[in-house]
Amino acid sequence: MELRLDDTTALVTGGSRGIGKAIATAFADAGARVMITSRKADACESAAAEIGHGCRWTAGHVGEPDDAARVVQETIDAFGSLDVLVNNAATNPYAGPMIDVDLPRWQKTLDVNLTAPLVWTQEAWRRSMKDGGGVVINISSVGGMSTNPILGVYDVTKAALIHATKQLAAEMGPGVRVNAICPGLIKTDFARALWDDGRGDEVAKAYPLGRLGEVEDIAGAALYLAAETGSWITGQTIVLDGGGLVGFR
Numbered sequence: 617m618e619l620r621l622d623d624t625t626a627l628v629t630g631g632s633r634g635i636g637k638a639i640a641t642a643f644a645d646a647g648a649r650v651m652i653t654s655r656k657a658d659a660c661e662s663a664a665a666e667i668g669h670g671c672r673w674t675a676g677h678v679g680e681p682d683d684a685a686r687v688v689q690e691t692i693d694a695f696g697s698l699d700v701l702v703n704n705a706a707t708n709p710y711a712g713p714m715i716d717v718d719l720p721r722w723q724k725t726l727d728v729n730l731t732a733p734l735v736w737t738q739e740a741w742r743r744s745m746k747d748g749g750g751v752v753i754n755i756s757s758v759g760g761m762s763t764n765p766i767l768g769v770y771d772v773t774k775a776a777l778i779h780a781t782k783q784l785a786a787e788m789g790p791g792v793r794v795n796a797i798c799p800g801l802i803k804t805d806f807a808r809a810l811w812d813d814g815r816g817d818e819v820a821k822a823y824p825l826g827r828l829g830e831v832e833d834i835a836g837a838a839l840y841l842a843a844e845t846g847s848w849i850t851g852q853t854i855v856l857d858g859g860g861l862v863g864f865r
């Protein structure tokens with residue numbers, strides 16, 4: 617079985633940097649026609665140029681349903697179909713005990729991290745995958761599998777995304793496979809507060825594999841799921857965390 621994505625169209629949300637850009641790069645290198653999207657047009661444009669292989673971009677906010685419809689349709693218009701959707705973009709506007717969260721930030725986290733993956737998957741399904749088949753990959757987090765003193769709100773959305781992955785896999789088969797990836801700590805802008813100033817070294821000590829993750833670690837798993845290698849995998853959650861969940865505490 618090959619880790620190739622020839623004759624495959626992929627759309628990656630949050631594809632302008634970090635994990636999303638690494639996934640878009642791995643997909644393009646494997647032969648896919650790739651569309652990336654994020655809020656900032658200039659960031660998308662320069663990322664698409666770096667990714668190469670004819671990578672296209674269009675700016676959009678994952679929390680805006682109109683953007684979901686427009687970006688999915690632009691992808692289909694550009695490439696003829698949408699075969700792989702990666703719901704990668706996420707937000708974390710609140711750090712603190714969940715019991716104290718204000719409703720606007722609770723709602724914002726739900727909108728971007730949970731409702732958006734559903735809405736983008738609905739658009740992909742209705743406009744292409746229902747008839748043409750495909751693959752959906754939801755980027756969740758190991759946070760969705762445990763408790764945390766300050767990331768509880770974010771983690772609730774990621775836990776719900778794991779269950780949404782199972783539910784959608786049951787509903788969208790046999791033509792569409794839906795899986796989730798749960799990264800541990802990866803050195804990106806998003807998680808900077810968790811690894812900057814040497815904090816990452818402390819986290820890495822608790823990981824049996826002794827290091828934090830690289831964006832390419834996650835991209836490799838996404839490629840495995842999207843390609844023929846993943847053809848009998850659906851409704852599953854793959855943890856890539858250097859062993860953090862099983863490490864001694």
Ligand SMILES: NC(=O)c1ccc[n+]([C@@H]2O[C@H](COP(=O)([O-])OP(=O)(O)OC[C@H]3O[C@@H](n4cnc5c(N)ncnc54)[C@H](OP(=O)(O)O)[C@@H]3O)[C@@H](O)[C@H]2O)c1
Pocket residue numbers: 629630631632633634635636653654655656657659676677678679703704705706707728755756757758798799800801802803804805806807
């Ligand atoms: N890094 C980690 O340690 C870690 C661990 C577990 C899970 N994750 C998950 O991995 C995914 C990617 O995170 P990352 O670390 O790669 O983050 P990142 O480096 O900060 O990149 C985030 C990407 O999402 C885009 N984005 C943010 N909000 C958006 C919105 N509302 N609409 C559209 N695009 C948006 C950003 O571009 P713009 O600013 O231009 O919109 C950027 O392209 C997220 O789902 C995150 O929860 C990360």
